[in-house]
Amino acid sequence: MEKMRAMVLSECAPIETNPLKLSEINKHQIERQNEILIKIEACGVCHSQLHGIEGDWKELGIPPTLPTVPGHEVVGTIVEIGTNVTKFKVGDRAGITPLLEACKNCQYCKEGKEYLCESSTITGESFKGGYTEYITVTEDFATKIPENMKPEYAAPLFCAGITAFKAVKAAEPQQDKKIGIFGIGGVGHMAVQFANIEGCNVIAFSRNQNHLDVAKRLGATDTIKFSGSQEDLLVQIKEKHGMLDAAIVFAPADLVTDSAIKSVKKGGIIVIATIGENPSFVAFEEKTIRGTLIGSTKDMEQVINICDEKNLEVISERFPLEKANEVLKKLKDSEIEARAVLIP
Numbered sequence: 001m002e003k004m005r006a007m008v009l010s011e012c013a014p015i016e017t018n019p020l021k022l023s024e025i026n027k028h029q030i031e032r033q034n035e036i037l038i039k040i041e042a043c044g045v046c047h048s049q050l051h052g053i054e055g056d057w058k059e060l061g062i063p064p065t066l067p068t069v070p071g072h073e074v075v076g077t078i079v080e081i082g083t084n085v086t087k088f089k090v091g092d093r094a095g096i097t098p099l100l101e102a103c104k105n106c107q108y109c110k111e112g113k114e115y116l117c118e119s120s121t122i123t124g125e126s127f128k129g130g131y132t133e134y135i136t137v138t139e140d141f142a143t144k145i146p147e148n149m150k151p152e153y154a155a156p157l158f159c160a161g162i163t164a165f166k167a168v169k170a171a172e173p174q175q176d177k178k179i180g181i182f183g184i185g186g187v188g189h190m191a192v193q194f195a196n197i198e199g200c201n202v203i204a205f206s207r208n209q210n211h212l213d214v215a216k217r218l219g220a221t222d223t224i225k226f227s228g229s230q231e232d233l234l235v236q237i238k239e240k241h242g243m244l245d246a247a248i249v250f251a252p253a254d255l256v257t258d259s260a261i262k263s264v265k266k267g268g269i270i271v272i273a274t275i276g277e278n279p280s281f282v283a284f285e286e287k288t289i290r291g292t293l294i295g296s297t298k299d300m301e302q303v304i305n306i307c308d309e310k311n312l313e314v315i316s317e318r319f320p321l322e323k324a325n326e327v328l329k330k331l332k333d334s335e336i337e338a339r340a341v342l343i344p
């Protein structure tokens with residue numbers, strides 16, 4: 001059996017203990033004739049991997065099995081195709097989102113919301129993850145990427161990009177609508193741009209001044225630093241902008257979610273694209289709270305097209321695959337500006 005290099009997680013542990021071990025595992029092979037084999041060019045490092053690896057999300061059943069090869073923002077070149085594959089040919093480039101596969105038969109799948117499928121397979125929650133050299137996927141769950149799109153640009157689009165895109169859509173963007181974006185990292189910096197091209201006035205919130213500077217450069221109308229005091233924050237929002245029309249939350253902190261809900265005017269929309277609890281919600285204010293999770297294959301195609309056509313910026317840094325532990329440690333310490341990608 002041919003082997004490949006992979007960063008394998010056998011046990012959840014703090015990232016400081018280097019829980020990912022460089023290993024030689026069996027190279028994936030095409031097993032069903034609708035699969036493609038991708039030689040990975042890059043895999044993005046998502047914040048959710050940090051939580052999964054450190055065991056923060058055990059109660060949520062993540063990771064569901066061990067050992068795993070983490071990584072769910074995968075792009076590469078197709079080196080082999082099954083005999084029934086029609087969408088791709090060898091040499092094409094393609095990417096995979098966190099949704100590795102869904103049943104295609106349930107109500108969600110039929111409605112084009114396959115990411116909600118109850119019998120889905122998640123990329124990076126088995127040996128099929130992106131922190132390695134090769135991966136297989138059925139053709140329907142891979143998305144074509146343009147020839148000239150750099151791997152470190154394309155990879156982050158497959159989780160951060162699609163999550164940002166879907167969250168902005170859920171906020172019902174319109175010309176001049178005031179949208180607050182809470183949390184400007186790998187996902188937030190993309191959301192600022194997606195909201196911007198819809199003509200919205202974006203107000204960016206973060207604890208981190210560097211992130212606010214990035215948001216400003218990418219088109220945010222205003223930025224407000226969150227010092228940790230909700231009262232302070234709400235006063236600043238009211239004084240500078242009145243109430244917001246909508247808010248999108250990417251920062252996984254209940255205080256942030258609560259602040260976002262309170263900063264939106266009556267009848268407004270709050271989109272929550274992270275985990276946590278929603279401490280205060282007053283029914284009489286007629287606000288809508290909406291959850292959101294990645295997006296469909298169709299959404300993914302749109303993300304690639306929009307980013308390509310409008311030249312949106314993807315802030316990313318390249319690291320060798322073997323540095324996965326160090327990169328995740330940097331992410332934990334807020335030393336990654338937006339997104340890190342691993343290059344095998």
Ligand SMILES: [Zn+2]
Binds near residue numbers: 047048072098
């Ligand atoms: Zn992700």
Ligand SMILES: [Zn+2]
Binds near residue numbers: 102105106107118
């Ligand atoms: Zn399904």
